[in-house]
Amino acid sequence: MLQGFYRLLIELTNGRWSSGILKKFARSPVSRFVVPSFARIYQLNLEEMDKGLSDYPTLHDLFVRTLKKEARAIDQQADSVVSPVDAVLEDVGNIKETSDIVVKGKTYSIGEMLGDPDTLVKYLNGTYMVLYLSPSHYHRIHSPVNGTVTKQWQLGSKSYPVNKWGLKYGRQALSKNYRVITEVKTNGGHVAIVKVGAMFVNSIETTHKGSELEKGGEMAYFSFGSTVVLLFEKGTFQMDETLHTPQELKVGERLGMLVK
Numbered sequence: 001m002l003q004g005f006y007r008l009l010i011e012l013t014n015g016r017w018s019s020g021i022l023k024k025f026a027r028s029p030v031s032r033f034v035v036p037s038f039a040r041i042y043q044l045n046l047e048e049m050d051k052g053l054s055d056y057p058t059l060h061d062l063f064v065r066t067l068k069k070e071a072r073a074i075d076q077q078a079d080s081v082v083s084p085v086d087a088v089l090e091d092v093g094n095i096k097e098t099s100d101i102v103v104k105g106k107t108y109s110i111g112e113m114l115g116d117p118d119t120l121v122k123y124l125n126g127t128y129m130v131l132y133l134s135p136s137h138y139h140r141i142h143s144p145v146n147g148t149v150t151k152q153w154q155l156g157s158k159s160y161p162v163n164k165w166g167l168k169y170g171r172q173a174l175s176k177n178y179r180v181i182t183e184v185k186t187n188g189g190h191v192a193i194v195k196v197g198a199m200f201v202n203s204i205e206t207t208h209k210g211s212e213l214e215k216g217g218e219m220a221y222f223s224f225g226s227t228v229v230l231l232f233e234k235g236t237f238q239m240d241e242t243l244h245t246p247q248e249l250k251v252g253e254r255l256g257m258l259v260k
Contacts, residue, residue, distance in 0.1 A: 023223075025059075026059040026060040026063070026223075027060045028058060031060070032056065032057055032059070034059060035053055035058075035059060035062050036053055038059065039053055042135055042136035043136060044062075044136060048068055048138075049065055049068070050065075050067055051065070060223065063223060063224060064139055064221045065138070067140075072216070072250060072251045073252050074142075074215060074216030074251075074252035075252060075253065075254040076215075079187060079188060079257055079258040080215075080255075080257055080258075081254070081256050081257065081258060082142075082144050082215060082252050082253060082254055082255060083251055083252065083255055084141050084143060084228055084230070085137070085138075085139075085140075085142070085228050086133065086137040086138040086249070086250050086251055087132055087228065087248075088131070088132045088133075088134070088246045088249070089129065089130070089131055089243060089244075089245050090130045090131065090132045090245060090246055091128075091129070091130040092128070092239060092243070094125065094128075095123050095126045095231065096124075096125075097124055099120055099124060110123060110124075110128070113181075113229070114192065114194075115155045115181075116153070119151070122190050123190075123234075125234040126231060126232045126233045126236070127231070127237050127239070128229060129229070129239075130227060130229050131228045131230070132226075133228075138251070139221050139223070140220075140221045141193075141195060141220045142216050142219060142252070143184070143193075143208075143213040143214060143215055143217050143218075143219050144193065144230060144255065145184060145186045145191055145215055145258070146213065146215045147184040147187075147191065148185045148212055149182055149183070149184055149208075149212075150183050150184070150190070150211075151181075151182075151183045152183070152206075153181055154179065154180045155179055155181070178196075178197035178204070179204075180204045180206065180220065181193070181194050181195070182219065184213055187258065187260060188258025188259055188260050189232070189233040189237075189258070190233050190236075191231065191232055191233075191237075192230070192231040193230060194230075194231065195220060195222070195228055196226055196228070196229065197222070197226055203222060203224060204220055204226075205220055205221050205223070206220045207219065207220055207221065208220070216251070216252050230255075236258060237256055237257070237258060237259060238256050239255060240254055240255060240256045243255065243256075
């Protein structure tokens with residue numbers, strides 16, 4: 001019963017009023033009473049958290065929790081690309097010349113996702129990766145590469161569900177939801193890191209300072225489960241052959257290599 005309640009609470013509530021109520025509840029002191037049951041139902045790894053459950057004053061604080069420094073190992077191989085999040089690798093593929101990608105049988109426009117024709121040109125015929133975070137995942141977002149931020153912008157307003165059912169049956173969540181896009185210049189070309197909101201306007205908080213990003217360094221966090229889409233320029237990225245979809249990944253695990 002509780003699991004059904006949480007699923008409804010976290011994954012399916014996207015109306016303006018209900019979202020506002022949920023947001024207010026998750027940040028209220030009253031929500032601390034559901035922290036233990038939420039952690040139990042979603043099987044959160046308590047050993048890797050840098051605080052005990054009783055130290056989280058609200059459900060929101062639990063969502064945006066940080067981990068012990070040694071909890072995630074970052075692949076240090078030169079020019080490797082690592083997972084920016086704890087997530088499920090839902091889809092990988094080529095960006096068509098028309099700017100389309102196909103995720104869960106649905107076609108999305110990278111052009112609409114980016115909202116910038118000049119930026120789009122770089123990624124045509126390149127590679128995309130879709131990483132989905134469920135409510136059980138650690139919600140901090142880390143840089144997948146070493147590089148310099150050349151541009152960061154936000155688009156969209158209302159957000160629709162981006163769980164596997166939302167991706168398959170819902171509206172154009174990846175290209176219409178509220179999203180924050182960070183473009184990074186690396187030794188092997190540009191990488192676009194598209195952080196897609198799952199619910200609530202402005203549910204993505206940027207935390208990095210300055211323009212230099214270190215692989216594995218924190219960039220931002222999601223208030224609730226959501227999705228990150230990585231875009232690579234044509235001929236600049238080679239995915240590891242061991243990866244498959246769907247596949248559980250953790251921050252710092254290698255996704256592939258930049259090709260110079």
